[in-house]
Amino acid sequence: xxxxxxxxxxxxxxxxxxxxxxxxxxxxxxxxxxxxxxxxxxxxxxxxxxxxxxxxxxxxxxxxxxxxxxxxxxxxxxxxxxxxxxxxxxxxxxxxxxxxxxxxxxxxxxxxxxxxxxxxxxxxxxxxxxxxxxxxxxxxxxxxxxxxxxxxxxxxxxxxxxxxxxxxxxxxxxxxxxxxxxxxxxxxxxxxxxxxxxxxxxxxxxxxxxxxxxxxxxxxxxxxxxxxxxxxxxxxxxxxxxxxxxxxxxxxxxxxxxxxxxxxxxxxxxxxxxxxxxxxxxxxxxxxxxxxxxxxxxxxxxxxxxxxxxxxxxxxxxxxxxxxxxxxxxx
Numbered sequence: 050x051x052x053x054x055x056x057x058x059x060x061x062x063x064x065x066x067x068x069x070x071x072x073x074x075x076x077x078x079x080x081x082x083x084x085x086x087x088x089x090x091x092x093x094x095x096x097x098x099x100x101x102x103x104x105x106x107x108x109x110x111x112x113x114x115x116x117x118x119x120x121x122x123x124x125x126x127x128x129x130x131x132x133x134x135x136x137x138x139x140x141x142x143x144x145x146x147x148x149x150x151x152x153x154x155x156x157x158x159x160x161x162x163x164x165x166x167x168x169x170x171x172x173x174x175x176x177x178x179x180x181x182x183x184x185x186x187x188x189x190x191x192x193x194x195x196x197x198x199x200x201x202x203x204x205x206x207x208x209x210x211x212x213x214x215x216x217x218x219x220x221x222x223x224x225x226x227x228x229x230x231x232x233x234x235x236x237x238x239x240x241x242x243x244x245x246x247x248x249x250x251x252x253x254x255x256x257x258x259x260x261x262x263x264x265x266x267x268x269x270x271x272x273x274x275x276x277x278x279x280x281x282x283x284x285x286x287x288x289x290x291x292x293x294x295x296x297x298x299x300x301x302x303x304x305x306x307x308x309x310x311x312x313x314x315x316x317x318x319x320x321x322x323x324x325x326x327x328x329x330x331x332x333x334x335x336x337x338x339x340x341x342x343x344x345x346x347x348x349x350x351x352x353x354x355x356x357x358x359x360x361x362x363x364x365x366x367x368x369x370x371x372x373x374x375x376x377x378x379x380x
Contacts, residue, residue, distance in 0.1 A: 055189070055192055055222040055223065056118070056144055056145060056146045056147075056192050068115060068116035068117060068344060068347045069116055069117070069118055069119075070322055070327070070328065070329055070330060070347070071117055071119075071318070071322070071329070071330055071331075071332055071343065071344060071346065071347060072117060072118075072119030072120065072121055072146075072148075072281065072329040072330065072331045072332070073108060073109065073112045073117050073119070073120050073121065073331065073332055073334070073340070074121040074122075074283060074331040074332065074333045075105060075120070075121065075122045075126055075129035075132065075133060076123070076126050076129070076333055077091075077333050077334070077335040078092075078101055078104050078105045078108060078129070078132075078335055079101070079105065079122065079123075079126035079127040079128050079129025079130075079132060080101075080126055080127025080128065080129070080155065080157065080159070081096035081101065081127070081159060081160065081161045082157060082160065082161035082162065082163070082166065082379045082380065083379065083380075084288055084374070084377040084378065084379055084380070085288045085289045085333065085335065086288060086289030086290065086292075086293070086377070087289055087292075087293075088335065088380050089380065091335040091336050091339070092104070092335060096161065098128065098159065101127075101128070101132070102128070102132050102135070104335070104336075105129070105132040105133070105136070106132065106135075106136050106139075107337055108334060108335075108336075108337060108340055109133070109136045110136075111337050111340055111341070112332075112340060112344075113142060113145070115341075115344055117332075117344070118144045118145055118146055119146045119148065119281075119329045119331075120133055120145060120146065120147055120148065121148045121149070121150075121256075121281070121283075121331055122147075122148070122149045122150070123149055123150035123151075123153065123197055124149065124150065124151050124152075124153065124154065124155065124179045124182060124183065124197075125150075125152075125153030125154060125155045125167040125197065126155070127155055127157070127159065130149055130182075130183060130186050130187070131186055133147065133186075133187075134186040134187055134190075137187075137190060145190075146192045146193065147187055147190050147191055147192045147193070148192060148193035148194075148195065148254075148281075149183050149187070149191065149193070149194060149195070150194070150195045150196070150197035150228060151175065151176055151179035151180060151183065151194065151195075151196065151197060152169060152170065152171050152175065152176075152179075152196050152197035152198065152199075152205070153167040153168065153169050153170075153197050153198065154167060154168045154170070154175070154179075155167055156168055161379065161380065162379065163379075166379060169197075169198065171196060171199070171203050171204050171205040171208070171211070172204065172208075172211070173208070173210055173211050173214060176211060176214060176215075177214070180194070180218070191223055192223065192224060193223065193224045193226055193254055194218060194223050194224070194225060194226070195225070195226040195227050195228050195254060195256055196215075196226070196227040196228070197228055198228055198229070198230045199227045199228065199229050199230075199237050199241065200229070200230065200231050200233060200237055201233050201236045201237045201240060203237070205227065206237070206240045206241060206244060212244060212246050212251055213246060215246075215251055216246040216247070216249075216251060219251070219253070224253050224254050224279065225251060225252060225253060225254070226252050226253060226254025226255060226256060226278075226279070226281075227241055227252050227254075227255060227256070228255075228256040228257065228283065229255070229256070229257045229258070229266065230258060230371075231371055232265070232367035232368050232370070232371045234257050234258065234265065234266040234269065235265060235266050235268060235269035236269075238255055238257065238266065238269035238270065238272070238273055239269050239272065241255065242272065242273055242276055242278070250276075250277075250278075252278065253277075253278055253279060254278060254279040254280075254281065255270065255273045255278050255279070255280055255281070256280075256281035256282075256283055256331075257269075257270055257280070257281075257282065257283065258282075258283055258284040259282045259283075259284075259285065259321060259324070259327075260282075260284060260285050260286065260287045260291060260317060260320075260321065261291065261317060261320050261359040261360045261362075261363040261364065262287045262290065262291065262360075262363055262364060262365050262370055263284075263287065263364070263365065263367060263370040263371075264360035264364055265364075265367045267324065267326075267360075270324075270326050270327075271325070271326045273326070274325075274326035274328075275326075279328050279329075280326050280327055280328045280329075281328060281329045281330075281331065282321045282324075282327050282329070282330040282331060283331050283333075284331075284333070285317055285318050285320075285321040285330050285331065285332075286314055286317050286318070286333065287317075287370075287374075288374065288377060291313060291314065291317040292312075292313055292314040292317070292339075293313070294313065297363070298313060298363070301359065301362045301363055302316050302317075302359075305351065305355070308351075309349060309350060309351060311345055311346075311349060312342050312345075314339070314342055314343055314346075315342055315343060315344075315345040315346040315349065316346070316349065316351075316356075316359075317346075317359075318330055318332065318343055318346035319346040319347075319349035319351065319356055320356045320357070320359045320360070322346055322347070322349075322356075323353045323356035323357050324357065330346075332344070
């Protein structure tokens with residue numbers, strides 16, 4: 050069974066609209082190693098392929114049952130695309146939106162520790178190869194395809210041959226987008242907004258890191274939203290840094306958690322959902338308990354101005370945030 054071809058990524062649905070704005074990203078469960086905190090506690094012993102497939106399917110089942118419809122994978126997330134495709138094959142999933150990414154090649158060979166975990170390349174040869182690999186798994190169920198981790202110096206912003214290939218994919222009904230990372234996300238986003246093919250904007254979806262510790266992409270994301278682009282927020286929990294109590298977080302989030310009964314992860318996701326430009330906010334849960342807690346963000350019940358004020362109290366300089374992220378070990 051399959052989801053409907055080319056589900057509308059902008060459709061959040063009428064049933065449970067707030068939950069429909071939460072998506073499920075599979076970076077943490079499509080491979081045994083990643084940089085999120087606490088994986089030794091969260092993942093099945095051994096982290097074998099079958100165990101990780103079962104965990105992924107448990108998360109997908111819970112997410113879908115609770116109203117989530119946006120599912121995010123990538124070629125570099127180990128077997129995430131494979132796991133998602135198998136889940137889609139197992140039953141009809143009306144309204145499921147399938148998003149994936151190309152531009153990194155997974156090289157860790159299912160090891161937690163590896164000399165090189167992934168290799169980045171935004172050239173046309175990599176695009177052609179990875180699109181074929183993605184298509185082999187999803188067929189015509191692919192709704193969104195994004196260039197993975199674009200920075201201001203990425204060739205994906207200037208390579209006209211690549212732009213025409215992407216435009217051809219868009220002409221088939223697939224939403225073409227990009228994801229960004231690094232302290233200059235805003236610069237990359239604004240450069241992407243200017244890319245056109247035959248006078249038409251190319252990148253219709255922008256997926257960026259935004260959280261109360263690193264909100265610097267916000268103004269550029271607001272510009273993209275005003276220009277009609279779909280905005281997807283990733284790393285809303287800062288790879289787990291916003292999920293665990295600590296002195297700095299306790300001062301800001303502690304009173305909110307006490308007032309609402311919500312955990313820090315739900316509050317951080319609620320802060321992302323409160324941004325007026327945010328379309329979908331991804332949960333990166335690795336356990337069903339984490340996912341259930343994340344989904345409570347849709348019912349935070351706090352005034353929007355209180356949530357949108359959190360970055361002013363928690364934000365770090367972007368260079369410091371990304372330097373800290375670069376030191377997180379694969380585990």
